[in-house]
Amino acid sequence: MSHSISRSNSEKLFQKAKTYFPGGVNSPVRAFKSVDGNPLFIKRGDGYKIWDEDGNEFIDFCASWGPLILGHNHPAIYRKVVEALQNGTSFGAPTALENELAELILSRNPFIDKIRFVSSGTEAVMSALRLARGYTGRNKVVKFEGCYHGHTDAMLVKAGSGLVTFGESSSAGVPAAFVNETLVLPLNDEAALRSCFQQHGFDIACAIIEPIPANNGLLLQGGEFLKTLRSVCSEYGALLFFDEVISGFRVSFNGAAAYYGITPDIITYGKIIGGGLPVGAYGAREEIMSCVSPDGPVYQAGTLSGNPVAMAAGIAQLTVCAEEGFYQDQEKRTKAFVENVNTYAKEKGYDFEFVTIGSIFWFNFDGKKNITRADQINPDMSKFKQLHAFLLNNGVYIGPSGYEVGFISSVHNPEILKKAAEVIKQGLDHVMAE
Numbered sequence: 001m002s003h004s005i006s007r008s009n010s011e012k013l014f015q016k017a018k019t020y021f022p023g024g025v026n027s028p029v030r031a032f033k034s035v036d037g038n039p040l041f042i043k044r045g046d047g048y049k050i051w052d053e054d055g056n057e058f059i060d061f062c063a064s065w066g067p068l069i070l071g072h073n074h075p076a077i078y079r080k081v082v083e084a085l086q087n088g089t090s091f092g093a094p095t096a097l098e099n100e101l102a103e104l105i106l107s108r109n110p111f112i113d114k115i116r117f118v119s120s121g122t123e124a125v126m127s128a129l130r131l132a133r134g135y136t137g138r139n140k141v142v143k144f145e146g147c148y149h150g151h152t153d154a155m156l157v158k159a160g161s162g163l164v165t166f167g168e169s170s171s172a173g174v175p176a177a178f179v180n181e182t183l184v185l186p187l188n189d190e191a192a193l194r195s196c197f198q199q200h201g202f203d204i205a206c207a208i209i210e211p212i213p214a215n216n217g218l219l220l221q222g223g224e225f226l227k228t229l230r231s232v233c234s235e236y237g238a239l240l241f242f243d244e245v246i247s248g249f250r251v252s253f254n255g256a257a258a259y260y261g262i263t264p265d266i267i268t269y270g271k272i273i274g275g276g277l278p279v280g281a282y283g284a285r286e287e288i289m290s291c292v293s294p295d296g297p298v299y300q301a302g303t304l305s306g307n308p309v310a311m312a313a314g315i316a317q318l319t320v321c322a323e324e325g326f327y328q329d330q331e332k333r334t335k336a337f338v339e340n341v342n343t344y345a346k347e348k349g350y351d352f353e354f355v356t357i358g359s360i361f362w363f364n365f366d367g368k369k370n371i372t373r374a375d376q377i378n379p380d381m382s383k384f385k386q387l388h389a390f391l392l393n394n395g396v397y398i399g400p401s402g403y404e405v406g407f408i409s410s411v412h413n414p415e416i417l418k419k420a421a422e423v424i425k426q427g428l429d430h431v432m433a434e
């Protein structure tokens with residue numbers, strides 16, 4: 001049964017943090033607003049476990065929102081990072097480590113010839129959008145409702161009302177003139193896609209999509225819509241931009257592009273690529289990348305870009321990910337975990353299913369299965385909130401929002417996944433009984 005855990009240290013830290021940071025946090029979802037609670041302050045992580053400042057222990061499925069595919073404090077990453085640290089933290093000059101991480105990525109990647117390292121997913125998207133515009137000489141970009149691409153102005157746009165594809169800004173401070181250059185379409189809607197391109201196709205620099213939309217529920221598109229998107233972009237000379245910040249190195253080493261066998265023109269990476277340190281990247285074929293400064297006219301730079309300590313963490317992590325069978329094993333353990341819970345929910349007749357791909361999962365509290373668009377998500381998150389509270393009280397940590405996905409790491413062994421599944425099943429009983 002549920003028992004409340006002690007949170008007094010976290011609560012004190014949060015009160016203090018609120019005097020320093022807006023909402024007490026440095027990234028909004030951490031504030032626990034969507035689950036009506038106060039955040040736990042995390043002190044330490046090891047393997048699949050994390051401990052908060054009150055000494056409570058959790059099985060962690062947040063994984064720092066995806067980067068930690070090998071879990072916390074992985075020995076190979078630890079060793080490589082310490083080795084890099086001993087040589088200094090930053091030089092603002094090239095290092096061999098940048099070559100090493102690039103080689104690890106590019107030698108296996110059939111989609112991109114060159115890459116540029118930056119320091120976050122947002123920065124990667126922002127830079128790659130500029131590149132798409134610089135390369136094509138066009139201004140408009142297409143994005144899809146329900147995909148998240150970081151907080152660059154052009155991407156803080158949501159669908160407007162009615163049938164118009166011109167969006168509205170989803171944040172104060174984004175000029176209308178910027179928003180007018182972003183066209184917003186529903187996911188998995190071929191008719192809307194074709195009609196938008198018929199109207200604006202030759203002004204469109206790129207269509208950006210999370211090929212596996214995993215920042216607003218898990219809205220699996222399947223291959224068909226993505227293939228159509230590929231062909232429509234080609235027809236109009238627009239670039240297809242896969243934002244693989246979450247799916248890259250997650251569903252396969254080469255992300256959703258390899259998973260679905262679709263060749264995009266531009267790809268962004270982040271999260272896993274940095275092994276838990278801040279790294280983002282964008283890449284494309286040679287012809288497109290040659291537009292980036294200093295080779296070409298599209299300017300982009302970074303004081304800490306290719307930071308040696310962050311490169312070291314990325315190298316260590318991706319070296320493990322590149323091992324034979326890594327992703328099959330991830331998927332196998334995730335499937336068993338997800339099926340365990342789904343079978344139970346079905347037996348009990350609960351309106352709940354775990355949606356999954358690769359080693360990602362999402363709690364869908366809705367009778368509707370196989371949803372592919374943002375407007376199909378059940379906006380009533382009350383059941384998620386109750387489940388979230390139950391899981392926290394029983395040693396399972398998931399992201400504090402029903403729109404966020406969970407992640408299985410290589411350290412979540414079958415035993416621990418079984419244990420977590422039992423807690424989730426009890427949680428469902430608790431939540432669904434009301």
Ligand SMILES: *Cc1c(COP(=O)(O)O)cnc(C)c1O
Nearest residue numbers: 120121122148149150243245246
């Ligand atoms: C996380 C994410 C981003 C933003 O990355 P940050 O490192 O948080 O700036 C962009 N696109 C996608 C698909 C993401 O999942």
